[in-house]
Amino acid sequence: MNKLTTAPPSELSLQKKLFQQIKNGLGSHLSLVEEVADLLGISTDSAYRRLRSETPVSLEEAAILCKHFHIALDEIIPQPQEAVIFRRFSIHEQALTFADYLRYSREYFEKMRLIKHCMCYYAAKDIPVFYHFMFPPLGKFKLFFWLKTVKGVPEFKNLPFSFESIPDEYMKLSNAISDSYFQTPGVEIWNEETTNSTLRQIYYYHEAGLFADPAIPLALVDQLEQLVKHVHLQAETGQKLLHTATPAAVPVKFELYHNEVLLLDNTILHQADSFSSVLVSYNAIDYLTTTNHAFCHEVYRWLQIQMEKSVLISKISEKERNRFFNKMYENIKQHRKKMQEQR
Structure with missing residues (x-):
């Protein structure tokens, strides 16, 4: 039976948290780099740079990724403990x-x-x-x-x-x-x-x-x-x-x-x-x-x-x-x- 950890990933930049969340929910048959490159219309090299946080993700790009992968803001940006986004x-x-x-x-x-x-x-x-x-x-x-x-x-x-x-x-x-x-x-x-x-x-x-x-x-x-x-x-x-x-x-x-x-x-x-x-x-x-x-x-x-x-x-x-x-x-x-x- 799987165990659930008690704390979310910490000490990560918002950009790293975003890609970590995408990776967690991505099917094992899919490539994260290729998915990001296709969605954002960029090369795989450019996608790699974003994954490594060498190139910042723009607000528009973040919106595209969140919409496609069904990611809510509270998964990336810390919210009050009582707040849950559904x-x-x-x-x-x-x-x-x-x-x-x-x-x-x-x-x-x-x-x-x-x-x-x-x-x-x-x-x-x-x-x-x-x-x-x-x-x-x-x-x-x-x-x-x-x-x-x-x-x-x-x-x-x-x-x-x-x-x-x-x-x-x-x-x-x-x-x-x-x-x-x-x-x-x-x-x-x-x-x-x-x-x-x-x-x-x-x-x-x-x-x-x-x-x-x-x-x-x-x-x-x-x-x-x-x-x-x-x-x-x-x-x-x-x-x-x-x-x-x-x-x-x-x-x-x-x-x-x-x-x-x-x-x-x-x-x-x-x-x-x-x-x-x-x-x-x-x-x-x-x-x-x-x-x-x-x-x-x-x-x-x-x-x-x-x-x-x-x-x-x-x-x-x-x-x-x-x-x-x-x-x-x-x-x-x-x-x-x-x-x-x-x-």
Whole structure:
């Protein structure tokens, strides 16, 4: 498990701090010098001189670099301890912006995947949405629910859900996000309420008559059961699994904890040897993100405390693992039975 240091880099010039921050978040397959040269439209020799602080970076150049690499000012310029600068990515009330939200999410999770030795921690109040996209009918329902019920996008106001409601572009972007997540080693903390959000959403649409076909809700419940079985198998093997429920060519570590104490909050922490980033959820599905060192360390400590108060049920604790998942299967069974009786 990666350790988070308690102090940011010190005794560095602002220019060196800028390039150190860029380097920390740069994928191992990319060359820092070439990236800087391409972005600033300068030669590699000129880029080297800036990296060595022999040539000062202009304000305009710094702005270009910060914008491209998503670096906030508080990562470079010391701020009051209480101040944290966040970047947001959210779904607005216009359907056209949803693709932008998905693209930004894809770029973010792909960037995290490419960082060497990066570990993803997820405090799961709800099923991590990435799992839904492995089961297309369920993924389409989740996207539709966000647009219609959570964000109230006008184009979806009077539209019942069908599998044709979601454009192919949305699913392609969502699948790309999911692929990056499942190729990043991770720790997830679940509790017995984690599956209830999706179940309640399906049941709400069922009762409200918001499905175009009455057979859809039961099909979605079946898909949800398959999703839980997939997570169950990951917990047994201790590996993240691909769409075919088989391990990746290079095993991707997976740890699952059962927390009986708290209702979690869908916070996500990505952490590597010299880099960390936090996603904090708000408005149900929108996120604020920051790489503020002190804030990330605070989140890391909170996650460690929750893990200490939880039971590790991946690879070990077979009895506890089966007990945990059997409760989820039974809950799904009861919702299925209730919907069958109401048809």
